[in-house]
Amino acid sequence: MNEKMETRVKQTFDHRTDELVPPPVDVAALVRRGRRRRSWRSAGAAAVAVAVVGGTAYAAGTVAGDADPDPGRPTKEGLPVVTGGAAGPQPVDGPTAVFHTKSSVSIDGRTYPAGNFPWDTGPHVGQLGVAYPAKRTGVPHLMKRDGSQVALAPDRPKVGDRYSGWVAADAASPLVAWGEVGPTGVDVVAYDTAKGSEIARKRVNCQNATSSSSFGCAVPYVASDGVVFVHTNRPGTIAWRPADGTWQRLGDGSVSQAHGKVVDTFSGPDQLDLSVLGDGWSRLRLTGPFWEEQEKQGDAEALLSFDGSWVTDPEGKRVEDWHNPEATVTYDPPGSEVAAQYDTDGSMLYVTMSGDKYRAWDCTATARCEPLTEPTDEEIRLISWDL
Amino acid sequence: MATATEDYTAYVEESWTRLFRTAYALTGDVTAADDLMQATLVKVFVSWRKVRKADSVDAYVRRVMVNQAASTWRSRTRRAEVLTAEPRVAATDGPVHDPDGEDELWALIHELPARQRAVLVLRYYEDLSEQEIAQALDIAPGTVKSQASAAIVKLRDRLMPVQVERGQA
Numbered sequence: 001m002n003e004k005m006e007t008r009v010k011q012t013f014d015h016r017t018d019e020l021v022p023p024p025v026d027v028a029a030l031v032r033r034g035r036r037r038r039s040w041r042s043a044g045a046a047a048v049a050v051a052v053v054g055g056t057a058y059a060a061g062t063v064a065g066d067a068d069p070d071p072g073r074p075t076k077e078g079l080p081v082v083t084g085g086a087a088g089p090q091p092v093d094g095p096t097a098v099f100h101t102k103s104s105v106s107i108d109g110r111t112y113p114a115g116n117f118p119w120d121t122g123p124h125v126g127q128l129g130v131a132y133p134a135k136r137t138g139v140p141h142l143m144k145r146d147g148s149q150v151a152l153a154p155d156r157p158k159v160g161d162r163y164s165g166w167v168a169a170d171a172a173s174p175l176v177a178w179g180e181v182g183p184t185g186v187d188v189v190a191y192d193t194a195k196g197s198e199i200a201r202k203r204v205n206c207q208n209a210t211s212s213s214s215f216g217c218a219v220p221y222v223a224s225d226g227v228v229f230v231h232t233n234r235p236g237t238i239a240w241r242p243a244d245g246t247w248q249r250l251g252d253g254s255v256s257q258a259h260g261k262v263v264d265t266f267s268g269p270d271q272l273d274l275s276v277l278g279d280g281w282s283r284l285r286l287t288g289p290f291w292e293e294q295e296k297q298g299d300a301e302a303l304l305s306f307d308g309s310w311v312t313d314p315e316g317k318r319v320e321d322w323h324n325p326e327a328t329v330t331y332d333p334p335g336s337e338v339a340a341q342y343d344t345d346g347s348m349l350y351v352t353m354s355g356d357k358y359r360a361w362d363c364t365a366t367a368r369c370e371p372l373t374e375p376t377d378e379e380i381r382l383i384s385w386d387l
Numbered sequence: 388m389a390t391a392t393e394d395y396t397a398y399v400e401e402s403w404t405r406l407f408r409t410a411y412a413l414t415g416d417v418t419a420a421d422d423l424m425q426a427t428l429v430k431v432f433v434s435w436r437k438v439r440k441a442d443s444v445d446a447y448v449r450r451v452m453v454n455q456a457a458s459t460w461r462s463r464t465r466r467a468e469v470l471t472a473e474p475r476v477a478a479t480d481g482p483v484h485d486p487d488g489e490d491e492l493w494a495l496i497h498e499l500p501a502r503q504r505a506v507l508v509l510r511y512y513e514d515l516s517e518q519e520i521a522q523a524l525d526i527a528p529g530t531v532k533s534q535a536s537a538a539i540v541k542l543r544d545r546l547m548p549v550q551v552e553r554g555q556a
Contacts, residue, residue, distance in 0.1 A: 005539050005542055005543045005546075006511065006539060008488075008489075008492060009492065009496065009507055009511045009539070009542065010512070011489070012489045012492050012496070013412050013507075013508065013511055013512035014512070015489060016411070016412070016489070016493055017408040017409075017412055017512065020407070020408055020417070022403060022404050022407035022411075022420075023407075023417075023421060025399060025400065025403040027395075027396045027399045027400060030399065030429055030432060031395065031396070031432060033432075034428075034429045034431075034432025034433050034435075035432075356390065
């Protein structure tokens with residue numbers, strides 16, 4: 001009987017698939033998505049993803065000037081398109097135009113040798129510069145806005161046997177955080193880059209250290225407004241405010257972005273309880289025709305602006321005011337876009353490709369994008385502010 | 388020498404139909420197969436420099452696909468569950484245009500648990516050996532055998548009552 005069923009299963013597969021005429025493949029679109037994913041992932045934004053329904057209808061807005069049948073799409077080459085009276089992200093204090101190649105790091109329009117700067121996902125931009133785990137050693141460092149590189153910790157961690165390979169940085173304060181990883185736990189360390197001293201440390205004991213990732217059982221992966229978000233392998237997120245020692249489990253979700261508003265994994269309506277953080281914090285869960293839950297497709301990142309008011313679409317070219325979905329700005333950097341990131345001055349940073357050449361761009365809501373680099377064979381990566 | 392992107396493009400264009408049919412066998416639905424292909428091939432692109440050096444690119448891609456499919460099934464299972472007052476009853480009324488029972492079997496295959504379904508696809512559609520299936524799914528060869536057997540038994544048990552009612556058994 002089983003043999004007969006096996007034959008029928010095989011015939012069913014063969015007949016059904018033989019009848020099938022697959023839709024045409026758009027390889028160029030796959031390549032674009034792949035490049036974007038590769039770049040965003042390398043920008044440190046891969047661990048928590050939100051996703052979208054591609055090609056779905058989007059809330060219509062009004063193009064400044066005359067009516068546009070397809071609002072939100074550039075109508076004049078290179079010029080941004082604004083809908084709903086959007087002004088775009090607001091500026092904050094901090095380093096501008098931060099990006100890197102394997103050989104150099106650019107901050108505030110100046111380019112410095114990479115030195116021990118790694119070519120991976122560990123660096124994050126903070127108020128006073130780029131915090132990063134040094135190449136090979138993982139020792140937490142800061143590249144200041146003048147290009148100097150300073151170690152924030154000794155070669156060997158005080159606790160454990162290695163650093164976590166990830167240094168979180170706060171865009172709104174001098175706070176950075178890292179993990180010191182040992183076989184039975186992780187010390188989460190908060191550090192003040194202005195004072196050059198450790199603020200506090202908090203121990204997280206591992207339940208099952210041997211099955212943990214290279215980060216250990218806990219990694220401080222987002223720092224925002226004085227709060228360090230620690231991802232643990234229980235799983236879940238713990239919020240730690242080193243200034244007063246507050247240490248609260250928020251729930252099973254993971255924080256993706258945090259600038260007053262927390263973007264989480266979108267995997268459930270009540271994943272994070274932010275009430276323990278006090279006033280000024282709330283959870284941002286993007287829903288509706290444009291954003292959907294993570295499970296829907298699963299490989300685009302939501303980037304949240306520093307003022308917590310704007311999110312990018314999965315293409316990265318359009319930002320949306322999540323309070324008012326009709327308010328959008330769509331940027332049009334020349335070339336095929338491979339990465340996007342907010343800049344502290346209120347503009348958007350892009351890396352595009354034309355042919356095999358990479359180029360970085362600075363785009364505002366009011367003018368054509370300005371190139372930050374010449375076309376180059378070297379891959380250019382943007383550095384994220386949080387996850 | 389072709390660039391990595393040119394190489395990737397050539398591979399996708401050459402293998403699209405073949406891979407799509409595997410995706411369709413795994414999902415049972417053209418739209419879901421297309422989603423699975425997109426997700427799989429984007430992942431493959433991200434790792435293409437490594438993939439292109441693999442002994443068998445197809446084996447690597449297949450492995451990505453079946454794991455992606457399992458992941459998608461898990462999430463869809465959570466979201467797609469609908470509670471109903473009555474248990475599912477196989478249709479027995481009206482004209483049946485399925486003399487060989489393939490429609491019913493196709494539907495039942497796609498109600499199987501993800502791993503069992505993947506084992507059936509790899510074994511009876513891709514004609515892979517137990518060892519190759521074990522590698523693709525990262526399970527023991529013995530598990531391949533037991534999962535295949537369990538799936539076949541389940542299909543037989545589920546199909547029989549329907550066909551008895553139709554007078555086909």
